[in-house]
Amino acid sequence: MSTATPANLLEFDLDGLAAFCERLGEKRFRATQLFRWIHQRGADDFGQMSDLAKSLRGKLEGCATVRALPVVAQHMSQDGTIKWLFDVGAGDAVEAVFIPEDDRGTLCISSQAGCAVGCRFCSTGHQGFSRNLTTGEILAQLWFAEHFLRRHLGTAERVVSNVVMMGMGEPLQNYAALVPALRVMLDDHGYGLSRRRVTVSTSGVVPMIDRLAQDCPVALAVSLHAPGDALRDKLVPLNRKYPLDELMAACQRYLAHAPRDFITFEYCMLDGVNDQPEHARELIALVERHRTQGVWCKFNLIPFNPFPASGLKRSGAPQVAAFARLLADAGIVTTVRKTRGDDIDAACGQLAGDVKDRTRVAQRIALQRQVPLQPAGGLAAGG
Numbered sequence: 001m002s003t004a005t006p007a008n009l010l011e012f013d014l015d016g017l018a019a020f021c022e023r024l025g026e027k028r029f030r031a032t033q034l035f036r037w038i039h040q041r042g043a044d045d046f047g048q049m050s051d052l053a054k055s056l057r058g059k060l061e062g063c064a065t066v067r068a069l070p071v072v073a074q075h076m077s078q079d080g081t082i083k084w085l086f087d088v089g090a091g092d093a094v095e096a097v098f099i100p101e102d103d104r105g106t107l108c109i110s111s112q113a114g115c116a117v118g119c120r121f122c123s124t125g126h127q128g129f130s131r132n133l134t135t136g137e138i139l140a141q142l143w144f145a146e147h148f149l150r151r152h153l154g155t156a157e158r159v160v161s162n163v164v165m166m167g168m169g170e171p172l173q174n175y176a177a178l179v180p181a182l183r184v185m186l187d188d189h190g191y192g193l194s195r196r197r198v199t200v201s202t203s204g205v206v207p208m209i210d211r212l213a214q215d216c217p218v219a220l221a222v223s224l225h226a227p228g229d230a231l232r233d234k235l236v237p238l239n240r241k242y243p244l245d246e247l248m249a250a251c252q253r254y255l256a257h258a259p260r261d262f263i264t265f266e267y268c269m270l271d272g273v274n275d276q277p278e279h280a281r282e283l284i285a286l287v288e289r290h291r292t293q294g295v296w297c298k299f300n301l302i303p304f305n306p307f308p309a310s311g312l313k314r315s316g317a318p319q320v321a322a323f324a325r326l327l328a329d330a331g332i333v334t335t336v337r338k339t340r341g342d343d344i345d346a347a348c349g350q351l352a353g354d355v356k357d358r359t360r361v362a363q364r365i366a367l368q369r370q371v372p373l374q375p376a377g378g379l380a381a382g383g
């Protein structure tokens with residue numbers, strides 16, 4: 001038996017797994033079988049994989065593993081949203097959030113422990129950057145959630161229908177790990193998700209938007225938050241490197257490859273900062289200036305989720321409605337995001353993965369014991 005650390009098979013897309021199996025002297029179809037066991041059936045024990053030759057199972061036991069992330073805490077919101085906190089070692093933790101709706105199940109996952117972009121209004125940004133997640137750590141969130149939920153609901157059917165890279169971190173600053181993870185999500189032998197139902201959200205890493213268009217085009221959401229460079233420089237510091245006109249041009253280029261014919265712009269509504277009628281008018285002018293086709297973008301207005309130390313306030317509902325109306329009257333499709341899971345700090349921008357604060361983790365674990373998950377079938381109805 002080898003003394004080297006066993007390879008974690010969650011790290012591989014199908015080509016990577018085929019190359020790994022080839023090194024063991026196995027054919028590609030064996031890799032496909034193994035891949036399906038792992039991702040479609042949630043198996044982590046080679047002994048379970050009954051249609052794999054005994055000799056292969058024996059080889060795998062010596063040099064490979066399917067290693068998920070330890071779950072530090074699990075919370076369920078009144079509205080059915082579930083948040084998991086995963087330990088990624090060295091005091092870091094990341095969060096994933098499952099949001100059940102009538103017609104879909106969306107999983108929001110993290111790409112980094114912390115984030116280096118440092119947006120003013122984001123709790124992850126305030127925490128600073130710790131490290132990139134590996135492909136296996138990104139996928140472990142989906143692997144765990146999908147198979148946990150299937151067991152919990154007593155179903156063999158797929159539960160997660162949509163994935164959004166909107167948890168902690170800037171996915172396009174962890175590009176090398178992101179792309180193989182996306183490929184596994186899309187692979188028919190993996191999770192088989194449609195490109196339209198996998199969304200990468202970015203604060204605007206322009207060169208990587210172009211690369212994603214070539215390597216793995218999926219739905220794109222861009223976190224805009226300001227209609228002009230002066231304000232965006234302050235709210236999203238990455239804007240100093242990639243200003244709005246460059247970002248808009250990259251969005252236009254992306255559209256030629258995207259699975260959807262529009263880009264979603266996210267806009268976090270901050271009281272008195274970016275929510276005034278003049279901001280809406282400037283935004284409309286920005287969209288017009290870059291228009292090359294009829295409808296090319298949609299706006300998603302996000303009510304700001306406050307956290308201690310942000311020093312910012314959520315815009316009032318009338319302010320949000322007035323802003324949405326101005327955009328809509330100019331022919332821009334605009335929605336206001338419903339806040340989900342805010343009673344368990346699972347709403348956008350509240351994900352801080354604060355595993356270093358042991359007291360808080362202990363409280364969370366205690367809470368989890370008091371609020372066990374509902375029996376099968378109770379999920380969509382909410383807690």
Ligand code: SAH
Nearest residue numbers: 122166169170201202223266304305348349
């Ligand atoms: N780094 C990527 C993806 C993660 S953030 C990005 O910035 O797009 C996911 C979304 O949550 C982004 O649109 C982000 O702007 C938004 N967000 C961050 N902090 C927030 C907060 N406190 N309230 C509401 N939305 C927030």
Ligand code: SF4
Nearest residue numbers: 115117119122125203
């Ligand atoms: Fe990073 Fe996105 Fe938060 Fe900005 S909003 S700090 S890019 S996670």
